[in-house]
Amino acid sequence: xxxxxxxxxxxxxxxxxxxxxxxxxxxxxAFSTSNWQEEKQRLLERNADSVSSIAAESMIKVxxxxxxxxxxxxxxxxxxxTAFAENIDSDIFITDLSxxxxxxxxxxxxxxxxxxxxxxxxxxxxxxxxxxxxTMNGMYSTSCYVVGVPITYSPADGDPVNVxxxxxxxxxxSFSDYRANLMxxxxxxxxxxxxxxxxxxxxxxxxxxxxxxxMASAARSFGDGNxxxxxxxxxxxxxxxxxxxxxxxxxxxxxxxxxxxxxxxxVSHELKTPMTTIAxxxxxxxxxxxxxxxxxxxxxIVSDEVKRLSRLVRTMLDLSRIxxxxxxxxxxxxxxxxxxFSALLSFERPIExxxxxxxxxxxxxxxxxxxxxxxxxxxxxxxIENAVKFTNEGGYIQIxxxxxENRTVVRVRNSGPGIPADEVSLIFDRFYKTDKSRSKDKTxxxxxxxxxxxxxxxxxxxxxxxxxxxxxxxxxxxxxxxNENQLAARDAAGKDQKN
Numbered sequence: 001x002x003x004x005x006x007x008x009x010x011x012x013x014x015x016x017x018x019x020x021x022x023x024x025x026x027x028x029x030a031f032s033t034s035n036w037q038e039e040k041q042r043l044l045e046r047n048a049d050s051v052s053s054i055a056a057e058s059m060i061k062v063x064x065x066x067x068x069x070x071x072x073x074x075x076x077x078x079x080x081x082t083a084f085a086e087n088i089d090s091d092i093f094i095t096d097l098s099x100x101x102x103x104x105x106x107x108x109x110x111x112x113x114x115x116x117x118x119x120x121x122x123x124x125x126x127x128x129x130x131x132x133x134x135t136m137n138g139m140y141s142t143s144c145y146v147v148g149v150p151i152t153y154s155p156a157d158g159d160p161v162n163v164x165x166x167x168x169x170x171x172x173x174s175f176s177d178y179r180a181n182l183m184x185x186x187x188x189x190x191x192x193x194x195x196x197x198x199x200x201x202x203x204x205x206x207x208x209x210x211x212x213x214x215m216a217s218a219a220r221s222f223g224d225g226n227x228x229x230x231x232x233x234x235x236x237x238x239x240x241x242x243x244x245x246x247x248x249x250x251x252x253x254x255x256x257x258x259x260x261x262x263x264x265x266x267v268s269h270e271l272k273t274p275m276t277t278i279a280x281x282x283x284x285x286x287x288x289x290x291x292x293x294x295x296x297x298x299x300x301i302v303s304d305e306v307k308r309l310s311r312l313v314r315t316m317l318d319l320s321r322i323x324x325x326x327x328x329x330x331x332x333x334x335x336x337x338x339x340x341f342s343a344l345l346s347f348e349r350p351i352e353x354x355x356x357x358x359x360x361x362x363x364x365x366x367x368x369x370x371x372x373x374x375x376x377x378x379x380x381x382x383x384i385e386n387a388v389k390f391t392n393e394g395g396y397i398q399i400x401x402x403x404x405e406n407r408t409v410v411r412v413r414n415s416g417p418g419i420p421a422d423e424v425s426l427i428f429d430r431f432y433k434t435d436k437s438r439s440k441d442k443t444x445x446x447x448x449x450x451x452x453x454x455x456x457x458x459x460x461x462x463x464x465x466x467x468x469x470x471x472x473x474x475x476x477x478x479x480x481x482x483n484e485n486q487l488a489a490r491d492a493a494g495k496d497q498k499n
Contacts, residue, residue, distance in 0.1 A: 006209045013201045014194075021190045025183075032182055036175055037145070041131060044147040047084045047092070048168040052151050054080055055094055055103075059153055059163060067153055067163045074103065081105035090170040094151070095122055097164060108144070108171045117167060125165040126150045136169065144169040211239050215246050227254035262430075271312070274305035315447050319430075322454050329458060334373040335366045336408065336479075340399060343380040347388045356391055359398040367401055369408045370482045375455045380410075382448040383475050387414035390473065406481050407461070413474040419467040427465055428453045452477075 058073035069077060077094075085092045085107030094103040099117045118137035124130045125148030133143050151164040211231060218229035227250055231243045281298045284290040290298055321327040344351075344358065351358070369376075387397045395415035402409040419427060426432050430450045456463045456477045463477035 005212070006205055009205045009208070010202060013205070014198060017194060017197050017201075021194065025186055025190070028186060029179070029183070032179070033175075036178060040145060040170060040175075041147065043088050044090060044145070044168040044170065045129075045131075045149070047088055047090070048147050048149045048166045051077075051081055051084060051092055051094070051168070052149050052166040055151050055164070055166065056153050059151075061153070061155065069102065078103055078105065082107075084168075088168075088170070090168050093117060093167045093169075095165050095167070097122060097126065097162070102164065108169065108173075117165075121146075121148060121167070122165045124148065125167065126162045136167070140169070140171075142172070144171055145175075207234070208239065211243055215243070218246070218250065222250070222253060225257075227257055267312075267316070271309070274308050274312075277305050278302050315451070318451050319447055322451065327454070327458065329372045329375065331371060332373055333368050333370055334376075336369045336376065336410065337361075337364050337367050337401060339373065339377050340364075340380050340401070340410075343377055343384050344399070346381060347384055350388050351397075354388070354391065354393045354395075356388065356394075357396040359396055360400045364401065367403055367408065369479050371459050371479055372455075375458070376479075379452050379455050379477070380412075382452050383412045386448065386475075387412055387473075390414065391416045404478075407478045408481065409476065409478045411474060411476045413472055415472050418469040418471055418473045419465065420469060421467070424465055424467055428463075 054077055055069065058069045058077050059067045060069075061067050081092045081094075081103060082105040084090075085105035087107070089107050091108045092105045093101050095101050095117050097119075099119045099122045101116060117139065121130065121134075121136060127150075129150075130146065130148035132146055134146055135141070135143055136146060146167060146169040148165050148167045150162045151166060152160045153163045154160040211234060214231045218231055221227075221229045230247050230250060233240050233243045233247070281290070281302050285295050285298065318327070340361070341364075344361075384397070384399075391397055391414040397415075398411075398413040400411045400413075402411070423432075428449050430447060432446050432450075453463050456479075459479050461477055461479045463475060465473070465475050467473040
């Protein structure tokens, strides 16, 4: 395909160049023909007028209606005529009114077949200047370009009178030679220009197609699972922009592939542990290995593992909805303080077991916000779950809600080991866990904070984290306050989603 594209581009460009040369040649030939005819006409006219003037001055009147050229003047006239004829490659004739040739000079290379010119041509030349293409009534075997002018004798004591005519003719062979030379020079120049243009077009076409070939080769590597290939960026034109976009796509594919592999590895691990526990304890109960008095204890462990699997499946479903773009808001106005209390009550037992102090909610008042109540509840549940999980025994969890002018801010801070400074920016990534040893986080799989950030951003807000190791860890998010127009648009969008 790449070679085909290269050849197509080369053929189209070469054809365009050849067509341009052809049209240029036609225009140049037409212009040159017209210019040659005009120039030749002017040249024949000037020389015919010059010969006519010299002939008129060389004539004398011998009787009424009869005029002759003296021998002495005739020799001079012949010399002038020969010079003119050879200089412009033409034949020059002087005739009387009857068409008889009085004097002639040949410079065209043609041989006249008769020595007289028809009285009709002479009459036309005498009465009005004659210009045309003719054989001069059989004088030439082929058509020539002819100019005829009258010879006007001006006596000292009378009116001017036409006594004859001068004809200057040239063969079209001179034009053919001129045109052949012109076309030869044009063809040589055109061939040279085409060869240079062809080389330039070939190099440019190759440079244009080469990045596309590299992209095709890299795409085949992607199909084989190798996402490390990148395409060289050779410029900032459309091809360069395509190469940049292709490399960005390759990086995204590599990241997605890495995430997919990590996802499979994490899910496999998270599924394997509870399923192994459940299978082991159930088998122990069935085969009598576990005494009856301890079966309730181990059934409680099995129940906890089943709940863990349920949470894992629910998290996976949330992740799938996020990836497919199916996570939509169901907006409403609700009391975020009540949502915080509701999420906090879910952890009453572990809070009491670890003797944790809850701060910041002693004088909490109702504060209404706009958003999806279920999603914000999930955000608070995940943040409080993390706080309870990582707070040291006897430590504290501080929750605060701040009503600002254009947003509502929620902070969740807990005492404890905190987060290493070099990991704070990574905790919202998929599958990222600060507790690599799983000594404290044995149930999580590193998706909770990723889902939290996705939900907050879906509301138009943002969440940040800050920490000081061995002192505290704090999460802060904000939700925008909506004006009347935004509320109306939100309600309309909510109706569309329900429909």
